[in-house]
Amino acid sequence: MIRARLRPRGAGQFLFAVFATLLFVLPVYIALASAFKSQAQILSSPLGLPAPPTLDNLTTALERSDHLVTAGVANSLVITVLSVGILIPLSSAVSFWLSQQRPRIKTLLLAVFALGLMVPPQTVLLPIVQLLRAIGLNNSYPGLILSNVGGGYLSFAVFVYVGFLRTVPRDLIEAARIDGASDVRVWWQIVLPLVRPATATVGIFLALWVWNDFLNPLFILGPRQGQTITTGIYVSLGTYSTDYGQLFGIMFLAAAIPVVGYLLTQREFIRGLMAGASR
Amino acid sequence: MSPSRRSWARPTGLAPVAGLAIGLYVAFLLYPIASSLLTSFTDRNPLRADSAFVGLANYGQLFTDSRLLASLRFTIVVVIVVTIVSNVVGLGFAMLLNRPAVGYRLMRTLIFIPQVLSGVIVAFIWRSILTQNGLLNSFLRNIGLSDQPISWIGTPDLALLSVCVVVSWATIAFATVVYVAALQSVPGELYEAARIDGANAVGRFRFVTLPMIAPGMTISIVLCLITTFKLYDVIAVLTGGGPANTTQTTAFYLITVAFTTNRFGYASAIAMLLLVATTVIAYSLTGLLRRREADL
Numbered sequence: 001m002i003r004a005r006l007r008p009r010g011a012g013q014f015l016f017a018v019f020a021t022l023l024f025v026l027p028v029y030i031a032l033a034s035a036f037k038s039q040a041q042i043l044s045s046p047l048g049l050p051a052p053p054t055l056d057n058l059t060t061a062l063e064r065s066d067h068l069v070t071a072g073v074a075n076s077l078v079i080t081v082l083s084v085g086i087l088i089p090l091s092s093a094v095s096f097w098l099s100q101q102r103p104r105i106k107t108l109l110l111a112v113f114a115l116g117l118m119v120p121p122q123t124v125l126l127p128i129v130q131l132l133r134a135i136g137l138n139n140s141y142p143g144l145i146l147s148n149v150g151g152g153y154l155s156f157a158v159f160v161y162v163g164f165l166r167t168v169p170r171d172l173i174e175a176a177r178i179d180g181a182s183d184v185r186v187w188w189q190i191v192l193p194l195v196r197p198a199t200a201t202v203g204i205f206l207a208l209w210v211w212n213d214f215l216n217p218l219f220i221l222g223p224r225q226g227q228t229i230t231t232g233i234y235v236s237l238g239t240y241s242t243d244y245g246q247l248f249g250i251m252f253l254a255a256a257i258p259v260v261g262y263l264l265t266q267r268e269f270i271r272g273l274m275a276g277a278s279r
Numbered sequence: 280m281s282p283s284r285r286s287w288a289r290p291t292g293l294a295p296v297a298g299l300a301i302g303l304y305v306a307f308l309l310y311p312i313a314s315s316l317l318t319s320f321t322d323r324n325p326l327r328a329d330s331a332f333v334g335l336a337n338y339g340q341l342f343t344d345s346r347l348l349a350s351l352r353f354t355i356v357v358v359i360v361v362t363i364v365s366n367v368v369g370l371g372f373a374m375l376l377n378r379p380a381v382g383y384r385l386m387r388t389l390i391f392i393p394q395v396l397s398g399v400i401v402a403f404i405w406r407s408i409l410t411q412n413g414l415l416n417s418f419l420r421n422i423g424l425s426d427q428p429i430s431w432i433g434t435p436d437l438a439l440l441s442v443c444v445v446v447s448w449a450t451i452a453f454a455t456v457v458y459v460a461a462l463q464s465v466p467g468e469l470y471e472a473a474r475i476d477g478a479n480a481v482g483r484f485r486f487v488t489l490p491m492i493a494p495g496m497t498i499s500i501v502l503c504l505i506t507t508f509k510l511y512d513v514i515a516v517l518t519g520g521g522p523a524n525t526t527q528t529t530a531f532y533l534i535t536v537a538f539t540t541n542r543f544g545y546a547s548a549i550a551m552l553l554l555v556a557t558t559v560i561a562y563s564l565t566g567l568l569r570r571r572e573a574d575l
Contacts, residue, residue, distance in 0.1 A: 013375070014382065014383075016375070017375050017376055017383065017386060018382075018386070020372070020375065021372075021376070021386040021389055021390060024372075024389075024390060024448075024451070025389050025390065025392060025393075027393075027404050027405060027408060027448070028389075028392050028393065028396075028404075030404070030407075030408065030414065031400075031404045031407075034407075042414070043414070043417045044417075044421070045421070046408075046414035046415075046417060046418050047418065090296065090299070090300050090303075091300065093293050093296040093297065093300070094293075094296065094297045094300040094301070096293060097293040097294065097296070097297040098297070109301075112304075112309070113304070115308070115309075115312075116304065116308050118505075118554075118557055118558050118561060119308065119312065119554060119557075120508070120509040120530060120550075120553050120554060120557055121509065122509060122511065122530045122533050122534055122550065122553060123311075123312065123315060123533075123550040123551070123553055123554045124307075124308060124311035124312060124315065124550075125311075125534070125537070126311075126315070126318075126537045126538075126543060126546060126547070126550070127310065127311035127312075127314035127315055127318075128307060128311050130314075131306065131307075131310070131311070131314075146303070146307065147307050149303055149307075150303030150304050150306055150307030150308060151304075151307045151308050152308065154300065154303070154304055154308075155304075155308075182292050183292030183293045184292045184293060187293060208395065211397070212396075212397035212398070212399075213397075214397065214398060214399050214511070214512040214515070215511055215512065215534070219534075219538065230397045230399050230400075231399070233399055233400070233403065234399055234515070234516060237403075242410075242412060244407055244414075247403060247407060248407070251400050251403060251404065254397075254400060255395075255396055255397075255400050258395050258396070258397075259392065259395055259396070262391070262392070262395040263388070266388060269391075270391075270456060270460065273453075273456055273457070273460075
């Protein structure tokens with residue numbers, strides 16, 4: 001009886017859910033399908049399937065004379081890997097160090113780090129550009145990576161690690177100390193393996209944010225330096241491009257890495273979102 | 280306790296690394312804030328060799344700069360609309376999709392995708408849809424609904440609507456995931472108990488769901504608000520601030536003043552305004568919502 005009453009409602013809800021979800025992700029579908037359509041097809045049937053599908057947009061995008069996609073993806077990869085690769089050891093070490101400090105010092109430093117979560121990037125951009133110019137790193141990848149490492153991303157990573165370290169039993173660390181291990185070794189051999197879930201959160205989110213960042217690369221790298229893929233689309237195509245086949249082809253290639261990364265790490269992604277958001 | 284063992288009690292080996300991290304943070308976060316603050320009291324301009332102390336003149340100008348005031352109005356409208364829409368729709372999606380079946384899990388996966396795409400790509404996708412000879416107008420013409428192309432991002436009112444839709448689209452994805460997680464933390468027994476007490480669907484929502492997801496709601500509202508407040512990339516790509524500067528957020532206007540007109544002193548005053556506004560809104564709203572959590 002209960003089942004009889006629930007079933008039609010369940011089916012109705014499922015159909016409505018499917019309809020609402022498809023409507024919501026329609027722009028993603030349009031972008032995906034258009035990457036494999038000709039310009040004429042895109043305009044004559046924006047919602048239709050690519051029939052026949054074409055790879056022209058992708059090959060044209062990859063063979064551009066300005067190397068927008070190939071160079072942009074390579075630049076983004078280098079900047080993302082180096083920024084996150086420096087941020088993870090740095091922030092986990094400083095968090096471990098912080099968690100061992102006296103409560104007063106810890107509270108004070110965490111309050112200072114909290115500022116980094118709040119500050120709009122536009123507020124600090126101009127002084128950062130001037131600082132980098134003064135030390136000769138403006139319009140350079142090291143300059144962009146340094147400002148990534150020292151800014152709000154560090155705050156986020158520290159908060160995730162410090163929060164996670166609260167759940168790590170102190171005895172484990174103390175025991176290693178009594179055995180005569182140095183702090184650096186305790187951090188490397190005990191702490192880092194223990195905080196792996198936090199490292200997953202930090203790694204996934206920082207990689208996504210650095211990859212997707214627009215403002216900082218746009219102004220720190222400047223127009224002459226090779227752009228990241230995110231700013232490159234904007235700089236090379238401008239906003240008035242009406243060559244949709246080309247535009248969607250480039251965007252497909254630009255979004256492929258983050259979207260595939262999201263689909264592969266979904267579980268950690270959602271868990272990390274909650275961990276990061278609850279701060 | 281031997282002296283050597285006491286020295287183990289406080290780790291010092293990592294102090295240099297901690298010093299390096301704090302040093303970088305000072306250089307790339309604290310110093311820039313201090314520098315902005317100091318610059319905001321000067322008439323600094325990179326095209327001139329020296330600059331003079333002008334006191335609060337830049338701050339006085341904030342109140343008379345009509346473009347700044349327009350950008351504040353625009354930002355506030357977008358922030359309010361986006362925060363309400365994305366939280367209402369996000370909660371709706373979460374309640375609709377919070378089922379264990381595979382099909383629902385797949386839909387939850389799909390719904391988060393807009394949040395994974397960069398603001399630039401989101402804005403380019405929507406620009407292709409909304410622009411004068413874009414996909415929406417060609418779709419409307421194909422199905423015979425409208426012969427005259429509609430200027431979705433070329434007229435001030437429609438451009439405001441378009442910005443709200445595009446930004447909401449990305450933040451709905453975020454809010455949905457937060458609300459799904461919040462709903463999954465509600466123990467099922469509570470609903471059973473409410474049902475036995477004779478509560479109908481509305482009652483169960485009001486007296487079980489709403490109080491239990493209140494912390495998630497606080498997070499979602501505050502983060503939607505903060506991210507929308509510093510909106511830049513979507514504006515740069517979707518409208519470029521136009522038509523006639525009607526869709527400039529304050530963050531966007533700040534960048535224009537700093538890097539296009541080179542008025543560093545005045546730009547720094549706007550930067551301080553943005554910083555103070557973000558901080559005040561975030562802290563006061565968090566406090567307000569936390570208190571409300573207790574009342575529910």
